Amino acid sequence: MTDTPLLSVENLSVRFEIKRGGWGKKSYLYAVDDVSFQVPKGQTLGIVGESGSGKTTAALAVARLVPAHQGVARLGEDDILSKEGEDLRRMRRRVQFIFQDPYSSLNPRKRVADIVREPLDSLSDKSEAEKKKIVDDLFEAVGLRPEQQRLFPHQFSGGQRQRIGIARALATQPELIICDEAVSALDVAVQAQILNLLRRLQAQFGLTYLFISHDLGVVQHMCDSIAVMYMGKIVEQADRLSLFNNPQHPYTRALLSAVPRVDHPGQPSRNRVLIPGDPPDPNNLPPGCRFASRCPIAKPDCSQREPLPQSIGTTHSAACHYVGTDALDAIGMAD
Amino acid sequence: MTDITPDKQTPRAESPLREAWGMFLRNHAAVAALVVLVLICFTAVLGPWLYPTDPFEMVWAPFSPPGDNGFLLGTDYLGRDLLAMIINGARVSLLIGLAAALVSIFIGVTVGALAGFYRGWVEEVLMRITEFFQVLPTLLFSMVLVALFGASLPMITFAIGVVSWTAVARITRAEFLRIRELEFVMASRASGVPNAKLMFGVILPNALPPIIVQSALMVGSAILFEAGLSFLGLTDPNVVSWGQIIGSNRQYILDASYTVTLPGLAIFITVLAISLVGDGLNDALNPKLRQR
Structure with a gap:
């Protein structure tokens, strides 16, 4: 990728304190552990992973909604994680968030026009007339009618509410929008509407998206490149085509093979990669590869040695000891 | 694909509070109680003009x-007009009830909001203080306050308020703990809303329903509390209150029981009306009951 990255995250870690007993030692749960990724300007990076993989926490840390423990996140040239006070407010103007649940992400006691205007009220010093104009334009941009501005959130459907959330995220003309499972609470027809709206807005305003999802179909539709997370680590990162056509990490292969598909008669049926068991206890992680306990090709030393990301081509890397070896053939390709 | 299907018409912009009011109107007992309460307030405010007998004046023979x-x-043991006393007493009882409830809401909401919003050591310290006040014997503590600092109306109000804020603090904290994790609070933070506005402009309005219900009930219990204190003689001797009428006539309960039961009835009706209104508010503001 030749473009300079708009968002560049290096070695990001987020940990939460866990209390044990009254005077016990503090212990920490690393929800995001040493994660690095880049999003070029105007593009979309998808982060996929199962529940509890840390994808949302990573996004919240980048938006400064959860404190990061270590690492660097840069927006253009500016360091996001060290900003405070006025600088932080200026940064928030450039990074906005679209939330997962349109039913809880809008303040039920406010009229939707005020909800969309909230970022303008706290982050900009525009005049009332300018703010009104911006809100009017945003309502039009997301396909809501002007007379709906006076209504309250509970008078809208899920898809309409998500449009309001999108309008709010656009209010300060941000460069980066983080979509945290932005469509997963919606039904399929509405999902398609919202995804198309997001793509149209991306083209219209030159937006950069960090797109968090567990739905590979949605990610394939939306993203230019994709990072796969498992237990707080990125296990594989690639542009869309190579990730879907040439997945290298056993976990990615398992994920891709789990996407339901209509089997055509005559075609050989796919062999699904099964990963038995549950993810390891995040309070007590194994020393080596975190996927070792469920990996179909794990060897004894997998649970001792931690795999580092290995490059496969310029835009593709996977954190597995067996990248590019025969061992991977045992679990076959996704198709 | 991005077009929404146009509705026939835009629904009216009904605020959640207006909707709750409609719900409240459907509860007949609560509406009746509200009417009674309005009548009592009306009496307290306008009564002394409509019935201008001095409650301290001896107007007839006793009993x-x-x-x-x-x-x-009838008249009490000093020959004072009981109706005039009860009408004037309504002022003091309601005033102290409302003011004491306001004091405890103010303390309770502040403590609960700070504890629930900031968590950490702030919460630890504030909740230990709350627990300290919770285990104090309330009547005894307020009696000590009033006995030490004099039985003036502001002091009595303060004494009642200061012993009854703990419930509000705990409810407020619980609501804050719940609401601060909701996504719309997260969204407001991402929008750069400062902490003070986040607490009192975003979270508090959403935490209000249980606080409103608790406050309504607290007005009732503050009236009872004041009656208890003035029954024990800890009251401003220059004003009449219901508890004081009962207290001063208590020796004659067998000879002239009406001197005790009538002001008692006034307390009973007022507190019952407040409880019923509080109950109605609870049903109207609690979204889970709305579906029934």
Whole structure:
């Protein structure tokens, strides 16, 4: 990728304190552990992973909604994680968030026009007339009618509410929008509407998206490149085509093979990669590869040695000891 | 694909509070209680003009039974007009009830909001203080306050408020703990809303329903509390209150029981009306009951 990255995250870690007993030692749960990724300007990076993989926490840390423990996140040239006070407010103007649940992400006691205007009220010093104009334009941009501005959130459907959330995220003309499972609470027809709206807005305003999802179909539709997370680590990162056509990490292969598909008669049926068991206890992680306990090709030393990301081509890397070896053939390709 | 299907018409912009009011109107007991309460307040405010007898003046011989000699509720042991006393007492009882409830809401909401919003050591310290006040024997503590600092109306109000804020603090904290994790609070933070506005402009309005219900009930219990204190003589001797009427006539309960039961009835009706209104508010503001 030749473009300079708009968002560049290096070695990001987020940990939460866990209390044990009254005077016990503090212990920490690393929800995001040493994660690095880049999003070029105007593009979309998808982060996929199962529940509890840390994808949302990573996004919240980048938006400064959860404190990061270590690492660097840069927006253009500016360091996001060290900003405070006025600088932080200026940064928030450039990074906005679209939330997962349109039913809880809008303040039920406010009229939707005020909800969309909230970022303008706290982050900009525009005049009332300018703010009104911006809100009017945003309502039009997301396909809501002007007379709906006076209504309250509970008078809208899920898809309409998500449009309001999108309008709010656009209010300060941000460069980066983080979509945290932005469509997963919606039904399929509405999902398609919202995804198309997001793509149209991306083209219209030159937006950069960090797109968090567990739905590979949605990610394939939306993203230019994709990072796969498992237990707080990125296990594989690639542009869309190579990730879907040439997945290298056993976990990615398992994920891709789990996407339901209509089997055509005559075609050989796919062999699904099964990963038995549950993810390891995040309070007590194994020393080596975190996927070792469920990996179909794990060897004894997998649970001792931690795999580092290995490059496969310029835009593709996977954190597995067996990248590019025969061992991977045992679990076959996704198709 | 991005077009929404146009509705026939835009629904009216009904605020959640307006909707709750409609819900409240469907609860007949609560509406009746509200009417009674409004009448009592009306009496307290306008009564002394409509019935201008001085409650401290001896107008007749003692213990004139209700209805006789032109006194609707009779006279007490000093020959004072009981109706005038109850009408004037309504002022003090309601005033202290409301003011004490306001004091405890103010303290309770502040403590609960700070504890629930900031968590950490702030919460630890504030909740230990709350627990300290919770385990104090409330009547004894307020008696000590009033006895030490004098039985003036502001002091009595403060004494009642200061012993009854703990419930509000705990409810407020619980609501804050719940609401601060909701996504719209996260969204407001991402929008750069400062902490003070986040607490009192975003979270508090959403935490209000249980606080409103608790406050309504607290007005009732503050009236009872004041009655208890003034029954024990800890009251401003220059004003009449219901508890004080009962307290000063208590020796004659066998000879002239109406001097005790009538002001008691006034307390009973007022507190019952407040409880019923509080109950109605609870049903109207609690979204889970709305579906029934």
